Amino acid sequence: MSVPLAGAPVRVDPRGPRFAAVLTTLVLLVVLATGSGVLLVAQAAVFAVAAGFGLRFSPYGWLFRRFVRPRLGPPVEMEDERPPRFAQAVGFTFAAVGALGYLTGATWLGIAATAFALAAAFLNAAFGYCLGCEVYLLAVRGRARLGQG
Amino acid sequence: MSGVADPTGLVVAAVVLLAATAFGLVRRSRDGRLRALRADGPLRLTARDLGQSLGDRATLVQFSTSFCATCPGTRRLLTEVADGTPGVRHVEIDAEERLDLVRRAEVMRTPTVLVLDRDGRVLRRASGPPTRAEVASALELATVPTAA
Numbered sequence: 001m002s003v004p005l006a007g008a009p010v011r012v013d014p015r016g017p018r019f020a021a022v023l024t025t026l027v028l029l030v031v032l033a034t035g036s037g038v039l040l041v042a043q044a045a046v047f048a049v050a051a052g053f054g055l056r057f058s059p060y061g062w063l064f065r066r067f068v069r070p071r072l073g074p075p076v077e078m079e080d081e082r083p084p085r086f087a088q089a090v091g092f093t094f095a096a097v098g099a100l101g102y103l104t105g106a107t108w109l110g111i112a113a114t115a116f117a118l119a120a121a122f123l124n125a126a127f128g129y130c131l132g133c134e135v136y137l138l139a140v141r142g143r144a145r146l147g148q149g
Numbered sequence: 150m151s152g153v154a155d156p157t158g159l160v161v162a163a164v165v166l167l168a169a170t171a172f173g174l175v176r177r178s179r180d181g182r183l184r185a186l187r188a189d190g191p192l193r194l195t196a197r198d199l200g201q202s203l204g205d206r207a208t209l210v211q212f213s214t215s216f217c218a219t220c221p222g223t224r225r226l227l228t229e230v231a232d233g234t235p236g237v238r239h240v241e242i243d244a245e246e247r248l249d250l251v252r253r254a255e256v257m258r259t260p261t262v263l264v265l266d267r268d269g270r271v272l273r274r275a276s277g278p279p280t281r282a283e284v285a286s287a288l289e290l291a292t293v294p295t296a297a
Contacts, residue, residue: 138258
């Protein structure tokens with residue numbers, strides 16, 4: 001069972017998602033420092049665009065192509081867009097819950113959800129480790145177990 | 150007020166960064182290591198389980214999903230090694246389609262790589278992408294005829 005995605009998988013320069021993770025880490029740090037639900041809504045929107053339309057439509061992807069990639073050599077290899085895109089969807093879930101928390105006054109919920117998103121973004125930025133991708137198999141296993149009842 | 154700077158968020162941020170750094174460092178040191186399992190361990194996979202015949206000397210079984218950033222690289226590596234080593238086959242399993250095997254082998258992440266001997270006994274396993282040197286030495290050990 002796989003997620004239906006039309007056409008051949010899009011290939012992306014793996015340094016793009018990594019750069020986006022660095023920016024995401026910085027934004028989430030500012031959110032935690034200031035408690036700004038509005039900023040977290042903006043980050044959730046960035047996640048939503050990347051997950052829903054593709055990484056190249058995300059503002060971070062645009063910044064990468066416009067300012068960073070021209071300064072780098074060509075990538076050693078391209079990678080499938082689906083794993084980082086799935087991770088963006090996971091990020092969106094946490095950012096949306098966190099924003100809801102901050103904006104409704106449930107600050108503890110905002111902090112907790114943002115903390116999870118920060119952990120995932122930082123692991124990606126610092127170690128190239130895609131937490132959202134790894135959670136995927138566990139999610140499939142859990143869903144199958146529930147399905148068996 | 151949510152707009153007022155609250156030290157709780159900063160403290161949480163610092164804790165998250167420290168914990169994630171520790172996790173990342175531990176993970177990096179363990180990732181892809183092909184750890185030896187007991188030779189008389191319980192797990193044995195047959196050609197029927199895999200849906201493909203076993204290698205005459207050894208089989209590299211790779212569990213993958215489509216949402217796995219490092220699976221394609223591991224596939225390339227293992228295919229190359231298998232092609233260059235007589236009697237060794239590479240078998241890739243779609244973890245989502247074979248949840249039965251995922252449970253039996255207790256696969257928690259992808260890629261997970263199992264090294265099977267000629268009889269399908271699982272000798273070694275790695276969580277995360279293994280290096281070429283690791284795979285080569287694991288195959289050497291798997292294909293050496295045992296003294297017993």
